[in-house]
Amino acid sequence: MTPLLALSQTAINFTYLVAAVLLIVGIRRLSSPPTARSGNWIAAVGMTIAIVFTFLDPDITSYGLIVAGMAVGTVIGVASARLVKMTAIPQMVALFNGVGGGAAALIAAAEYHRLAPSPGHLSGDSVGAMLFSALIGSISFSGSLIAFGKLQELLPGRPITYAGQQVVNGVLFAALVGLGIAAGSTEQGVWMVLLLLGALLFGVLLVLPIGGADMPVVISLLNAFTGLAAASAGFVLDNTALIIGGTLVGASGTLLTVLMGRAMNRSIANVLFGAFGAAPAGAPGAAAAAPGAEGKSYREVTAEDAAVMLAYAQRVVVVPGYGLAVAQAQHAVRELAGLLEARGVDVKYAIHPVAGRMPGHMNVLLAEAQVPYPQLYDMDDINPEFPRTDVALVIGANDVTNPAARDNPDSPLYGMPILNVDQAANVVILKRSMNPGFAGIDNDLFYESNSAMLFGDAKSSVEKLIAAVKAA
Amino acid sequence: MTSTLLTSITVFVLAVFIGFEIISKVPTMLHTPLMSGTNAIHGIVLVGAMLIAGSADSDLEKALAFVAVVFATVNVVGGFLVTDRMLEMFKRKPAKPDSE
Numbered sequence: 001m002t003p004l005l006a007l008s009q010t011a012i013n014f015t016y017l018v019a020a021v022l023l024i025v026g027i028r029r030l031s032s033p034p035t036a037r038s039g040n041w042i043a044a045v046g047m048t049i050a051i052v053f054t055f056l057d058p059d060i061t062s063y064g065l066i067v068a069g070m071a072v073g074t075v076i077g078v079a080s081a082r083l084v085k086m087t088a089i090p091q092m093v094a095l096f097n098g099v100g101g102g103a104a105a106l107i108a109a110a111e112y113h114r115l116a117p118s119p120g121h122l123s124g125d126s127v128g129a130m131l132f133s134a135l136i137g138s139i140s141f142s143g144s145l146i147a148f149g150k151l152q153e154l155l156p157g158r159p160i161t162y163a164g165q166q167v168v169n170g171v172l173f174a175a176l177v178g179l180g181i182a183a184g185s186t187e188q189g190v191w192m193v194l195l196l197l198g199a200l201l202f203g204v205l206l207v208l209p210i211g212g213a214d215m216p217v218v219i220s221l222l223n224a225f226t227g228l229a230a231a232s233a234g235f236v237l238d239n240t241a242l243i244i245g246g247t248l249v250g251a252s253g254t255l256l257t258v259l260m261g262r263a264m265n266r267s268i269a270n271v272l273f274g275a276f277g278a279a280p281a282g283a284p285g286a287a288a289a290a291p292g293a294e295g296k297s298y299r300e301v302t303a304e305d306a307a308v309m310l311a312y313a314q315r316v317v318v319v320p321g322y323g324l325a326v327a328q329a330q331h332a333v334r335e336l337a338g339l340l341e342a343r344g345v346d347v348k349y350a351i352h353p354v355a356g357r358m359p360g361h362m363n364v365l366l367a368e369a370q371v372p373y374p375q376l377y378d379m380d381d382i383n384p385e386f387p388r389t390d391v392a393l394v395i396g397a398n399d400v401t402n403p404a405a406r407d408n409p410d411s412p413l414y415g416m417p418i419l420n421v422d423q424a425a426n427v428v429i430l431k432r433s434m435n436p437g438f439a440g441i442d443n444d445l446f447y448e449s450n451s452a453m454l455f456g457d458a459k460s461s462v463e464k465l466i467a468a469v470k471a472a
Numbered sequence: 473m474t475s476t477l478l479t480s481i482t483v484f485v486l487a488v489f490i491g492f493e494i495i496s497k498v499p500t501m502l503h504t505p506l507m508s509g510t511n512a513i514h515g516i517v518l519v520g521a522m523l524i525a526g527s528a529d530s531d532l533e534k535a536l537a538f539v540a541v542v543f544a545t546v547n548v549v550g551g552f553l554v555t556d557r558m559l560e561m562f563k564r565k566p567a568k569p570d571s572e
Contacts, residue, residue, distance in 0.1 A: 023513055023516075024490060024494060026509070026513075027494050027495065027506075027509065027510065027513070028494045030502065030505065030506050030509045030510075031494065031495055031497065031498040031502060031506065032499075032502075033499065033501070033502065036502060036505060036559050037556065037559040037560065039509070040505075040509050040512075040552060040555045040556055040559055041552075041556070043509060043512070043513055043552070044512070044552045047512070047513070047515065047516060047548060047552070050516060050519050051518060051519060051522070051548075054519045054522050054523065055522070057522075057523060057526070059523060059526065059527050060522065060523065060526030060527060061526060061527060062526055062527075063526065065525040065526070065528065065534060065537060065538050065541065066522050066525045066526055066541055068538070069521070069525060069537075069538050069539075069540075069541025069542045069545065070518075070541060070545045072542045072545070073541065073542040073543070073544065073545025073546045073548075073549065074545055074549050076542070076545075076546045076550070077545060077546040077547075077548070077549030077550035077551075077553065078549055078550070078553060080546070080550050080554075081549070081550045081551075081553035081554040081557065082553065082557075084554065086557075086558075086561075089504065089508070089554065089558065090504075092550070092554055093504075093507060093508050093511050093551075093554070095550075096508075096511055096512070096515075096546065096547050096550045096551045096554070097511050097514075097547075099543035099544070099546050099547050100511070100514050100515055100517055100543065100544060100547035102539075102540075102543045103517045103518070103520075103521050103539075103540040103541075103543040103544035103547065104517050104520070106521070106536045106537070106539055106540035106543070107517065107520045107521055107524050107537075107540050109536055110524045110528065110532075110533045110536040110537050110540070111524065113530070113532055113533055113536070114528075114529070114530075114533055125474060125477045219507070220507055223507060223510060223511050223514070226511075226514045226517075227510070227513075227514045229517075230514045230516060230517040230520070231484065231487075233517060233520045234480070234520065235477075235480055235484075236520075237520050237523055237524075238476060238480065239519060239520060239523065240480075240483060241516055241519050242516055242517060242519055242520050243480055243483050243484055243487065244483060244487045245513055245514060245516030245517075246514055246516065246517070247483075247484050247487035247488055247491060248487055248490060248491040248494075248510070248513060249491070249510045249511075249513050249514040250488070250491065251487065251488045251489075251490070251491025251492050252491040252492070252494065252495040252506075252510055253507075253510055255491070255492055255495055255496065256495065256498075256503065256506065256507060256510075259498075259503070260503065351500070351501070353500045360500055360501045360502055360503040360504035360505065360506075361504050363500070363501030363502075363504075364501075364504055364505070364558050364561060367561040368561040376501070378500060
């Protein structure tokens with residue numbers, strides 16, 4: 001097939017410049033609430049321009065594969081983006097990120113195969129980028145799939161660790177570097193295949209020991225990885241659009257990862273290698289198996305009693321967590337808040353930076369339920385309010401309220417900024433059972449004298465509260 | 473080092489700085505949409521997959537390139553649509569009385 005209408009490389013590069021400007025404007029607008037949605041579309045327009053004009057590239061001589069692949073990909077992409085529940089967004093992002101990394105690795109593999117059979121064809125300029133793209137793309141692919149598996153609860157969320165893990169990872173990484181050098185210098189395909197397989201294995205081993213609570217940080221990091229893999233594929237193909245698009249994501253993704261780590265007061269190295277959430281040595285799983293043992297006791301309340309506390313309070317702070325999201329209780333919570341406000345109660349929402357399973361996840365869910373912005377308070381703004389709060393209503397949040405993070409240097413959570421829920425006059429905790437939270441750590445808050453537990457699914461508990469407040 | 477490579481490196485370095493600058497002041501509530509949006513943007517790798525697929529000779533290359541195009545398209549299409557779904561909920565309006 002002959003090209004439809006071949007443009008010169010210069011003309012195509014010009015359209016890439018236009019696309020790059022639109023991507024940059026798009027990301028910038030994504031950073032501010034009023035312009036975010038248009039920013040996403042501006043970036044999408046930039047992307048479309050880059051894709052459409054690539055069809056006119058003189059190097060492209062057949063269109064069948066491209067059109068077929070794009071058709072299949074579009075069906076999968078549209079279906080998964082439309083059907084996914086809002087609570088499953090984090091694992092969806094992980095999946096989309098993984099396939100992007102996989103694409104970069106495949107490009108590197110195909111280009112290596114095209115150039116390598118006759119020695120001397122790999123130019124020194126591009127071989128490094130080719131190997132880097134294969135390596136990072138593969139790690140991002142398999143790592144993202146493991147992150148998906150953990151968030152989807154196909155794999156255990158708890159860290160999977162074994163003795164000598166970091167040594168094994170270190171040796172494997174050194175082996176990967178060796179394989180890369182072999183693949184680059186011998187130009188024999190077998191080394192490339194081994195490099196790809198080894199990198200896939202490394203991605204799996206890298207993410208397996210990381211606890212579910214840290215998955216957002218990991219996904220963000222892998223997002224940056226995929227960006228860098230795309231950028232290095234751009235070096236291989238000498239393509240400006242790929243270099244700019246990939247690098248923008250690599251840089252902004254790295255910064256976002258650091259910001260997220262900072263919100264949890266942990267360094268990236270600590271997230272990756274700390275095996276966070278492992279049960280403390282000495283009593284592995286004991287706290288989880290027998291909560292309330294060790295002489296600690298908790299108090300249970302009925303929905304009616306809790307409703308009376310809420311209805312006659314002056315100030316109520318709602319602390320939503322992932323349990324609220326899982327139960328799809330956001331609409332019920334807004335209704336409850338509306339009822340309380342009608343009775344003159346001042347209702348605020350306290351949003352921990354990592355509430356839910358991604359930073360900002362909770363804002364997305366509450367916005368879906370049309371909770372007005374001004375009622376949402378960041379951690380730093382709401383913490384001074386807790387001492388004069390009558391009732392803190394904790395709905396499916398756990399680790400982000402654990403006072404051990406503030407007071408107990410032995411806790412694995414120690415140092416993570418928390419919502420000072422325990423300083424409220426009364427704390428009502430909606431929870432399914434006494435099982436520990438996502439990080440697998442028992443929460444001291446539940447055993448405080450001002451705390452009361454209301455067991456059950458978050459949505460049905462909130463609905464019971466609504467009925468009881470109406471009757472109060 | 474060729475001048476083409478040097479130009480590419482220049483572009484790369486400038487893009488690193490832009491990438492850091494444009495997201496330095498993002499409110500926490502937009503972190504998830506931003507991660508999702510930038511996730512869609514590295515779908516630009518589709519351009520590379522197209523170039524490979526459009527010039528593949530051997531069957532192996534064609535197979536690799538086809539899968540790369542599918543993967544990258546899922547990344548782009550899914551990424552932008554799911555980001556839009558998230559941002560759709562951020563419309564600034566007061567809570568209405570319950571209408572469900």
